[in-house]
Amino acid sequence: MKFRNVVLAAAMVAAAASSALTTGAYAQQQEQFFPVLVYRTGAYAPNGVPFANGYVDYLKLVNANGGINGVKVSFEECETGYATDRGVECYERLKGKGGGATVFQPLSTGITFALTEKAPGDKIPLITAGYGRSESTDGNVFKWNFPLTGTYWDAADVLLQHVSKKEGGWDKLKGKKIALVYHDSPYGKEPIPLLEERAKMHGYQLQLLPVAHPGVEQKATWQQIRGNRPDYVFLWGWGVMNSTALKEAQATGYPRDKMYGVWWAGAEPDVKDVGDGARGYNALALQHGAEPNSKVVKDVLEKVHGKGQGTGPKEEVGQVLYMRGLIAAMLGVEGVKRAQERFGKGKWMSPEQVRWGLENLALDQKKLDALGFAGVMRPISTSCADHRGSTWARVHTWDGKQWKFSSDWYQSDDAIIKPMIKQAADRYAAEKKLDRRNAADCQS
């Protein structure tokens, strides 16, 4: 008994001492601290891991290139397991580190919702690149949220545009049946308002088929699809749910080329196990797809993996989710860079200053090319009213071996989306008794 106590006590003291040491080190040098919320375990790990690798690799690349105008980047991972309460704990743990966390990227719609309530109080910006809540595009209400590169409403709109183009025009959609197979969580439900709005306009029938977490039980769903024979299936899945859906589609005999996934459902882990069975399956590419030939990927391979500091397997560098992580990190770093243009180059930026940077992001083609993102994505520019910055997207198709682009660039229709955003944001503001930001606040 005594020996055990001694060992336990020693372990505790050691832990306390070493954590004190590390915090001391943080206090000495002012580094731009990036918290990294990831899920490398749990039901969604197959998709969470490449994202995390890309995110971390990009931060390492920034350091390899000398930091953000000389300011080194530090980062720390925190495992959320996709659970909201763990995510909140991670947020609380990391938000004060390094003088204040630069930016949080929650990587889960549930955690995004919880942090949306907390971020204004802590004055830390949230980037939800391609996910999160669609109405947070409205920066006049959501001062701290940045759904950069587009939202689920943009995604759904582009998919509908693509489908209508295939059919030969919007009027051809009349009487058609579109089924939405979605993850039964806020994430999966996000596109529904837009799909319903468009259904009213074009007269297609929308069937909603929810799938419970984690998504391995879909027999009943596909039975319904077998019965109804929808003309198109939109897949709003995540993790193991996607490959299960593809396998079920194969078993049901539903043509894969009539299936369209959102970008969370359009990466290598989703289709690899299904192999040939997924041939012809389409998915949305919000800006980028798999980009193994882009310059930034070559940079990562040379300066990070080449030095033996890479995160994760080398072969996965440049895959869809890896690129998503990379771009998410890049957006955060560019926010800092933009803030430095106003508040002083080569200085450490506070989260509040970074927020300004993100709100005035002006990533034009020249800057993107310089960063090595030529051909990967389109320019992004944000403003006080528009925290989304871009409405462009493409569709890519799995050919059995890799993802290949199968469409031109589309732009989501802001004539439809803007009023919806305004309405939802107003509703949120009314519920929270918030005032819309005035012009003066936009300058700050």
Next chain:
Amino acid sequence: MLYRENGQFKTSYRADLQIFPIVQDRWAILALVVAAFVLVPMVASDYMFRAILIPFLILSLAALGVNILVGYCGQISLGSGAFMAVGAYAAYNCLIRIDGIPMVAAILLGGVFATLVGIVFGIPSLRVRGLYLAVATLAAQFFCDWAFLRVKWFTNYTPSGSVSVSNLNLFGWRVETPAERYLFCLGFLVIFALLAKNLVRSAIGREWMAIRDMDVAAAVIGIRPMYAKLSAFAVSSFIVGVAGALWGFVYLGAWEPAAFSVDRSFQLLFMVIIGGLGSIMGSFFGAAFIVVLPIFLNQALPAVGDLVGVPISTAGISHAEFIIFGALIVWFLIVEPHGLARLWAVGKQKLRLWPFPH
């Protein structure tokens, strides 16, 4: 030496019936409560409050509720997460639908609705017991998951099905800073713990325990099983519902049904079993074990790894956390199947004899 009751005589029934018959206990608990109210807000950091203390308090409260049902009345329930969800969503709906309702009233009303649902799902307990009842209460879990995902009215027609609450205030006092939130939850916990402790010492508590120990014998000596079981379900779900409302309002701020999934039910059941069935104290130990230990491991493991020069990856930490946590549960249950509360009691007993054990 210090923990000895020599010379403490009880000369009245009142004195004999005190919650803490030993003077030292009484003072220790009083000191603990005072420290929790005064000292902790002065020294704890924001992180301690928001990530550890607040969830610990709220889940202690929930575990308290579950302990009444499972520990005292012997009705195994896997639906506690559902009752938490009912509390949270009902409180949310009261808040947005009744104009000018004080937040505390909304939270308590959440508990009331959880009570109603708890009684409905407690009805099967009149016919089935043990594992069968556990499975029957699991139905509550599935039903509530379904209802809060599908019935849009509950979520006030938000497109994503996620609801949020902010601007918490208590009769004009804005519960905003972490310390205030902590005090708010602590207030609830202290009041409910006191009520629960007294309930289980009273006639109704004895009826619950009689039903737990042998329901046929209890019925023979004149205890109405229906009344006892349903009242246990009612009290338990009320407390769990209040805890659910606090979890949504104070801790998460915005939530979706997944926050109260079946995992939460299991978590609560584990808290009660590890903490100690049929012990108010045990609920706190269990909650601390389940809430704090993984977070502690999560932060200590990398530090220990650094110390010996082995960097541990995030996934590695997460896996190690599960392994150590699981192993500790097994170890505790083997060493002391009656839970941490029993270890605590044994420790106290030893202290009373120290330094001259038999």
